[in-house]
Amino acid sequence: MRARRYWVLYVMLVPALVYLAVYKYAPMYGIVVAFKDYSLGEGIVASPWVHPWYGHFSELFGSPYFGQLLRNTFLLSIYKIVWGTALPLVLALLLNECRLTWMRRWVQTLSYMPHFLSWVIIFGITGAFLSESTGLVNRWLEQLTGHTVGFLTSTDWFRSVLVGTEVWKDMGWGAIIYLAAMVGIDPSRYEVARVDGANRLRQIWHITLPGIRNVIILLLVLRLGHVLEAGFEQVYIFYNLQVYPVADILDTWVFRTGLENLNFSLAAAAGLFKSIIGLVLILAANRIAKRWDGQLW
Amino acid sequence: MYRSVVAVALGSALLLTACSSGEGADGAGDTELTISEVSFGAVPPKDDVIGQALKKELGLDVKLNAVGSSDDYYAQLSASLAGGDAPDLFQVDRSRLQQFVKQGLVLDLTKYLDTDLKQYTSFVGKDQMKAAILDGKTYGVVKRPQYAYSTYWIRKDWLDKLGLAVPKTTDDLFAVATAFTGKDPDGNGKPDTYGITGGKDADPWAPLWGGFGTGGPGAEYVEDGKIVNGYQDPDTKTALEYVAKLVNAKVVDPDFLSSTLAQAQERAMQGKAGILCQSWPQMTKPEFTASAKKAQPGAQWIQLPPLAGPAGPGAMPYDENFASIYAIPAKVGKDEAKLKNIMKFVEYISGEAGNRLVSYGIEGTHYTVADGKVKATPKLATDGGWFWLYQLTGRDEGEYLGIKFAAQKKYIDFAAKQPLMDTYQSLVVNPEGYNQVDADRYSNEQLVQFISGKKPLSQYDAFVSDLTNKFGYGKYVEGAQQQLTDLGLAK
């Protein structure tokens, strides 16, 4: 009886597994490009191996900027993970606690709109606010304090600008998944707590958050696995030479090297490096998540 | 229960087979010609008139694949080349051409230059074709170079209001920029104007370098018969001191390092700055001028010739080899018929009738001929915005611009006739082992530090030494020296 049940389940898995095999695993032979002198003309298989085999990796690690790139990538990513989890979560909680249906719907819809703007547009809008010569914020600052702040050119502020604009863009969007989880919590549990005398804050702490705990942990673990991806498109559009020391991340460097210089092998080596670190981190994060019974497997 | 399982399995299988039923129209006969290039958003309409005319004249079905931005284009091209389905003619810049040639992806066209590509060779001129020559062989078809388009533009009405003369030297420029910033040229009582503005994606100081006797940092040019590199030229240091002076005097828009040139131009159009280095198409497009007048009525922008400086009269550094190159994939060499078609097309658009077609469109609709001279009709301006996508070998700039943009003739001539200084960095191919990305980052970052005053120029020499040794720039300079001398540029 059991075997038959399992058999049905296995069959259900087949289509997705076929997809993964064809479109995710099959292309993975391309990872060898990191160890070859890839020539588009000869193709992946026929391109010669690079001597020594770690040649591209030493090029990557040997770049005078590598340490900085790594640091920038990590820091930017961690800031984004922290704020990008906390703020949408808080927004979801606020929406969940909102007693007025109309306000809840409106704020939800409005907060989700920025997600649809491309980074090019957001860069323009950011300029309208933060530009040193004409930006709204700087005009106010100048009136108040007589000084302007070069938000987009200062190494002190730039990371905050990157994190801030991304949080603004995805706050409403990120809240959706937490809200979906909150809706599934049994309402009677709240009633019991209320009768027990718990105030709103207590209810949130003891019912809402634990109720969506697994989703929070899942998202955190997955994001940790991608900690070396700090948001290439945004950084590429926003950055400029003055802020390279804090904004140049692995992906932007790889882009300039790989696509602009057609050095695909180096790009592949960097990609492999990122993947390995990501894998280690996901495994470690899952081990930790086990403690809260939120493990992925 | 089994039925439902089977249903699911079948359903998914069907979906997957449906996926592989799509087929690329491969080898649609010998009459198809595919071209890929960067379009900056220009899109020809379906069954466009030029395509139809080409089909009638040459019997060829020319398919244009135009990709909006350069980054996206090269991603697509690399994938196509890797997959073996590269277009018949693809646009490429010299450094990537070098990479492709090294990997054996490009066809050598040298032997056809005097035969099947004779018309093209005479149209573009042997002298201009250097951009596609690597190792003495020609690997692509080159677009005839354009005239110089960019100059400084300055608010004449502000000059008049402040009683200033048009600046002619770098010292004049400094004085004018200072006045623009401090003396409230727009008369609104607010200190909200700057002298100079620019963007992070273009060189805001280009018209200045010549006056200091340099082609600009990173340029390769000839001085006293020798090939000189911009960083190593001591005149560059003097020039940078001047620029730093401008920036530190706060007469430059502080956003010039972080915003784009398009945004900088908008700020200028709003009346926030009075001097800007920009191309005449961007500054004088009819779509803008009416609206710009509304924003700043009374604004009068005029062009400035390059400014004279301590080293002599000014000159605008101009690299005419930064041409567009169109290459043909190597494997086409095996397909005689296709190669002949491609060359037929190239020849045709380089000849009189063909060039007229791709420049001006259809006679009677987009232009008329009177006394042997071409005259544009209004339709050329409204419908012809994408014609240039077919101009793979270029056009006679003088004639073309004069006809198509007759209203802007004075701006065109001014920019084209300004004193130019030839620079050759486009011709230099990166030597082995030179990591351009890191060297570029270091050099550009340091330049910004010098210009913005964060680093004193007394450290300039130390910077050049680091760049040359630690970042391998020395290899580049040596390579450039060798290559440009071989091309006969040093006298």
Added chain:
Amino acid sequence: MVTLVRTRIKPRAGTRGTTRISSREDRIANGIVYLALIVVAVVCVFPLLFVVAASITPYGEVLRNGGYIVIPRSITFDAYRELLSDPAIPRALSVTVFITVVGTALNMLLTTLMAYPLSRKDLPGRSAVLLIALFTTVFGAGMIPTYLIVKATGLLDTVWAMIVPGAVSVFNVLIMKTFFEGIPEELVDAARIDGAGELRILLQVLLPLSVPVMLTLGLFYGVSHWNEFFQAILYVRDQDLLPLQVVVRNLLARSQATENADAVLPLVTVQMAAVVVAAIPMIAVYPFVQKHFQKGVLLGSVKG
């Protein structure tokens, strides 16, 4: 005989109890919530007003006001007229709609089929499959090898190239799996005892209880298809098959054409109109999704 009784209750927003006593503390809490939400709404919307306002203001006004206006003084729909007169837009729109509808349907089907078995904790080999799936999220092969596979499976230059290569997002599978795991085991057991097979359990027990996550993931997939442009650029050459976002991107790219005398530059008003037109359908869809978020909360009771 066990019958699952499904009682649909539409919970009033925020009500989590029947006590109607509104204590002072409660009112303060509400006040804070409302205030915070209003701040969020304003912060999110204010910059967007720039985009919308710029698209309905004449260009001269836009320039005069520093490029950004919040409340337009004069309104014109010229930008939209110009934008929509371009025949490429409706064509691209239909391509995008097709990709979004068909793509999302395919996505949801495959994702559900994968998430359900993986949510059954007793399935042998579950961890292995999970690891296999997870591995693909960290190890990517890169642009060119994927292109070669897409080519080998015959998808190049077809509309399917924008649907199939992204058919399953392991990320979303994991989310759905987590939600499935959150549904009480007793309900599943009860159905099983009742003789229901796996497919029936999925369809009749889990799916009705998973409406919120289904809608959410449907939205995620849908929006991701709607915004897709890179796959189109990489895999498609036929200009008729280009989706909406590519057209919009082309429009925005024209500002880069400094050295091009011929390029007809779209005004920033038209560019903003394009952005609005591209974003509106997805924004319009959301309230419908939201409405259904409130429904389908099961107060399950098992009789028998």
